[in-house]
Amino acid sequence: MLSPTVAELTDRAREVFRQIVDSYLATGAPVGSRTLSRGTGLGLSAASIRNVMQDLEELGLLAAPHTSAGRLPTEIGLRMFVDGMMQAAEPSQAERSAIDTSLQRGLDSGSAIEDVLGQTTAMLSGLSQCAGLVLVPRTDPVIRQLSFVPLGPRRAMAILVGADGSVENRVVTLPEGLPPTALEAAAQYINQHLGGHTLSDARSRVAAEISASRATLDAMTAEAVEAGLAVWSADGAQRPVLIVRGQARLVEPSVDPERIRQLLGELEDKEDLVRLLDLAREGDATRIFIGAESQLFSLSGSSVIAAPYRGAGGRVIGVVGVIGPTRLNYARVIPMVDYTAKTLSRLVA
Structure with a gap:
């Protein structure tokens, strides 16, 4: 079955779905019809909302984790939300300043480019509360x-x-x-x-x-x-170097320990992670891989946001991004990754 598009939803279904996704991304908890009828200003009864939620579930956009529980967006639903409903928030002045300063200070210090990018990845991890990553091209040593x-x-x-x-x-x-x-x-x-x-x-x-x-x-x-x-x-002198920082941010007490173990194991598989990031290297813009959309993170249910950065002549030379739960703040993190990639391109070209 083909994934539905935003245009195929009624105004009522679209608004109910948006409220559920917004609540899920903020809390990680299922959302019930009674909660939506009371606190969101939809102007619908709990019974009406349940009917809409049932329709959205049949379309594959929502799922119920337990009997009689509320609903959560599926990965298909999150993809539709990111592509068609999300309103991205540009990085704040403080965030842009942190990214600019981290890169410029590292380059001005004369540090090796790998060290500079490692520091920037750690900074991006802190800002996004995800694990930061960067794919650095291996240069031919002199x-x-x-x-x-x-x-x-x-x-x-x-x-x-x-x-x-x-x-x-x-x-x-x-x-x-x-x-x-x-x-x-x-x-x-x-x-x-x-x-x-x-x-x-x-x-x-x-x-x-x-x-x-x-x-x-x-x-x-x-x-x-x-x-x-x-x-x-x-030995592969042209093989890129993968730098990952902030893995500890992925370990939350509320997350299933088995899912944490799976995710940390996936992060150890550097070759598969490099192959995934190579897909972002081939694109012109930021790429978002949600859960099972990438075979690597299908079991842990994690998302990857990655953007290529460019060197001299506009040639793509690496990828910068983050890894986090599917429940991350896409509207904030996607522009942050994109800004970091563009800043890298401007400073290293």
Whole structure:
């Protein structure tokens, strides 16, 4: 059955539905017909409201969690509300200032971009009362220094110091019979000839020099150089980094412990979460995934709001957003995520 649209509802049904959703998002509790008849100004009797609620339930927009209980909006109902009825509230001046200041201060301090985005994600988590997240593109490191530490007959630890001060380690598989002197010569060659170049550029230069027999390396040392540079590419240097902050905000005493356990387990599955955020990366605007609309969070019943941010030339380079319960304040949080993405785009371009 196709999901109904707002236009298909009568004025009465639309107003009853809106009141139920507003109450649910504010309290998380089911809403009964008697409550609606008394406190919302609908001007309808409890019996009339029950009839409307029954119609909305048959359309799949409402559900009753227990017999004789009130009604809650379903995920289908929440989707219709967000798409067709919600009136978004622009971030307040205080919220915009907090977002702007967090980003600008981090960039002015000269911190690594991952640290800046991590701080911004924590700030967004605090403002939204959700878990904040950001998908950061991995840049191709610029080599400052590379060294090898032997680990065994065919294994060594390659330690790369980037021009930005970052340090990364990888275990390298070495050619059979490689002497320790070849490792030392490989590190010396890389540091003398390839310092200041990106890893991908360094690999291209080494391949070209070896092909043209210009490299001052014997065969074994050349293999060590190639292995030392290749390990980062083989390990996925272009894979994005996922930063999540504020997971503790998702743990509420009123929430079913099993649902909390499920959600925290889903957050640990970083690969699936990255795949979900890649869907937001492909869009031009903020994306909202409600409950089962994303396979990842179908069991915990969580929502994800995510927006792409752009770098030089307007190219999408990452995604920023939040994860929260389906009962989050969409009208407030969606514009907040959108504003953060636009601010990021303006400052990092």
